[in-house]
Amino acid sequence: MAQRKEHPRTPILIVGGGPVGSLLALSLSHFHQASTLVEASTTTTRWPKMEQINGRTMEVLRILGLADKLRSVDGVPKADAPWTVLHHTGLGDPVPEFARVDPHLSLKEEKKLDQQHNDGTRTSEHHQRCVLDIFESFLKTEVLRNENVTSHYGMKYLSHIENENGVSTICIDKEGNEHEFTSNYLVGCDGAGSRVRRNTGIKLKGGPINIGAYLVHFRSEELLELEKKTYGRFWHLNTHGIGCLVDQDESGTFTIHNFGPHVLQEDVTKYDPEELIYRILGGAFGKPFKIKIDEILVHSAYRPNFAVVKSFISEKGRVVLAGDSAHRQPPHGALGFNSGAHEQLDLAWKLSALVQGYGGLHLLDAYALERKYIVLQNLIHATELARTFTDYTVQYLTTGPQILDPANAERQRLADLVRGISIERAADGVEFDRRLTHSRAIVRDIDGSQSPLWDVDKYQPSSAPGSRVPHLWLKTKIGETSTIDLISHGLTLVCFEPFYQSTSEQAKAVFLSVAAKRNIPLHVVVLKDESRVRSVWEDRDLVLVRPDAYSLWRSQNQSQQPITSEDYIQEIFDVALGVKEAEKRKTIPTEPTEEDLMVEFAEKMKVVGAEDTEGGMGEVKFVAGFQVEVE
Template identity: 25%
Template sequence: MSVERVPVLIVGAGYAGLSAATLLAWRGVPCRLVERRPSTSRLPKAHGINRRSMEVLRVVPGLEDALFAASRTGANESTLIIAESVTSPPIETLVTKTSLDATPVSPSKICTAGQDRVEPVLLRFARANGADVRFSTTLERFSQRDDGVEAILRDEASGQETKVLADYIVAADGAGGTIRDMGGVKMEGPGVLADTISVLFEADLDAILPGGGFALYYLRNPAFSGAFVTCDEPNHGQINIEYDSTRDQASDFDEERCEELVRQSLGVPDLAVKILDIRPWQMAALLADRMSFGRVFLAGDCAHITPPVGGLGGQTAIQDAADLAWKLALVVKGEAAPALLDSYAIERRPVARIAIARSIANYVERLLPDRQDIRIREDEYGLLETSMGYRYRSDAIIADEFDDGACVEDPLRPSGAPGTRLPHVWLRRGEETISSHDLIGRDFMLFTGPDGGDWIEAARRIALRSKAPLGVCRLGFDVDDPEGLFLPRLRISPEGALLVRPDGYIVWRSRGGNPDPLATLEASFARVRGFDTRQSSGSHAAAFADAS
């Protein structure tokens, strides 16, 4: 048996695994991704990438444009409606093509591409950046050691086994994956909410939906509840119909019955329909009791199963991968302490919890308003707050002295507090208009006001001494703020400073100046990279006092 070495082994080529491979490879970390299937998904199982997911992916040059190019419809061209059928009068219109302008919130737009289009794009960029991706390859078993993980991989075509020694494993093997079971991880939560049949079909949809664009209908039909969604292939659509498993079995849904369900969903009794795929599945809501064990990190459906009403499941998977990628990259390169990785589960599990609660709320509000009993109201927040306003708390974030403990904030009213996402503000760099998010992505970034020169000098000295990536941006020097919004949204003075990590989250803030900026920033920069600063000198400890 041959023995090979790789810093990170990724198992599973869905949204989480492919995003992790792409972002790790782009950060210069060698990784191998293995997938038991022979290819990426050939079915449009999930639809759409939201703004926050596009933000974490757009750091890879060309990826944002490639994702939009893969979609049949343009950015933000979406219609979401509740109705009995596609052709019946709307019960409620949730989204129109003109209601998705979110430029005050994000520089990114919603991409409506289906999973069958997104995964090949991610695969292409993962390989182009150096990731080793192998399909028809199964993880047979693995064991953890003090210095890494030993995994046995099996090539399904040849039967040949290979031993791979890795520093870490990213478990992205999906809802039915086995890695979490090997680690004794338990899934908790409401469990199965509905048995569902998914039907992919071809019909003359142009005659039914003349407006074009991406369309999603939540169907409160007298005969069933479910959903209809357009696909990227012309005249291809998908319905998901719930059924009572005490009366019907999945095998009862043959082509003839599914053709009739398509006609009922569209409200066109004589429509010619070609069935392309019939697939049973269960809508469920479950969360892992742990998202890591030892050197293994769970991401995507392996860690949390989210009802697909609102699209938060796939987004949480992509964002899990983004969080892991920058942390693993720093640790593998020796630019952060391994303790930084402890923050992954601490930060991401609460995000998954509120995503599940919001998705259940969407399910009830849009499809089954009489099922209020299944809602998890203590974890419910608005869709915008859940998708873009979630907050992080961990030892790798230095909270303000007064922290209100809120799980989310309104992205339209940002606080600039540590643990929140950097507010999006349009800035000027020379003749170019850019977003504040265009200044982040690969490295930590220190932002200061126009009178924050001492912080800038301190950051440059620290970057040289620590050998860790730390960029600087001084308002009024490196960029201009024509509308005067940036400092007020960060809630710092012209002498203040703000440290933002590669994923765009604020980790430390000094509202004003400081008598010892070098010691304060050096201690802060060490802590947010997982280094133990408890034995630091008194001047270093000052970093954790209120700098306002």
């Protein structure tokens, strides 16, 4: 007879042990906060949904002490692995390659540049190729060995009841026994078909794009040998007009993707995965290119989606969403998992502050506002990449078989065009320079300082409140100690000495005094004679930094502020920790509001032909093997 077991109260219950949920549990532990994680599956994924971890996400892993560990895992491409994207007409053609792009340098090459350019424009970590099944397995191992995480695998979420004091959640195990968890907060990291989201009544806005896709994940030693001896090492090989091939590990594991409206129209259950591989390798106008396939690992149809929740938190403020449960992003720009990785670190420190008693009730409102703004920006970027890619595909297919002729002028034009519009290209402004200047949990400059204009392709280093503080190597430890490494599990006050302002020394003492009275974990970092770092951090004596490396407040260059006043320091902490909200910012001409972004997102959806629905994801013909049933 099935029974119900009541578990001891847990401060934070995480539903979903995928990459975002696992990272959230590990991040909470980093902030000295215990949590409980429940995951329906007893095994990690077999699906290659993720192909790259961007530099900012690797920086998040660095903060958690996991970056170097991941890079040493078997199956993760090593430091000399290229990011080369080959553009081919088809592997059976006499001259298949018509363009190549390197959106990133190899890690080995990046580290050489780190030694030469310590100017704040680079990052402490760089992109890493890594397929999802390896990454998720790595994270699960870290979760299982972490003493601050109580994990239950094979435990499926059923429902929850929320009130002002917490959440009661019911789960069921593989034997059919129910389990009741009581928590201060419930976090839904349970993927695109999130039951937590649906049971909370939070609606999505957005919908699926008007094309389908089919992937086949497989192993082939023969293809690996062809890559090494004939085509040269690559990351992506695009056979335009039909799909692409991804080298996942440089050891013979590959994935092909077939894109197009035909996937929505055909009976995908009749697809032969081996024949589909041959088709993709042969190109849009060539014959199927046969190779020896050693093993088909998994295969499935899927449909890219663009969507974002109306709110990241419930009305009562006890249920929170992160990752795919809160937004659905297509593969264009690789912003799905990477967005989730960034937001979980933000959520982790805020939840820790709330549970540990030094954070205020407005912290989760700040999380919801900050993350939705960034997700909308990312979705707009992804829709633009999708439009560009679709337009290029149409031009390629319109050219017809003459594209196979190396001397053809249209082939040369398309080669030049694709070098500039590659969807795999770096977009440093998107990945490293997302700003929180609209947040109500930062203390804005009052001296008229203007942040650099945002650029999609360029990272603009700034210590302005709402910006990720710049990474530089300390002068005595180039390549070893980054300014990012100085950020503690609580708030960090970075002090540049000698001070320019006569009041800064006293202000530092007041910060420490007020933090001690309020039990705020505040770590003071003193940087002496670090003139390069100080200059890039825009010549401020004091910068207050939150645990995810975003600036909260900084002293002014010519200050009339009473920065030695305890009341003023109390005010800074009140805003930074969500005890009270900062005043709503005045509109800055170069910064859109959330409402502006929603309008632009809706327009972009129309351009790419995506369905725009509210509350659901429209009607779909199939459910991918790696996707939970859609609404």
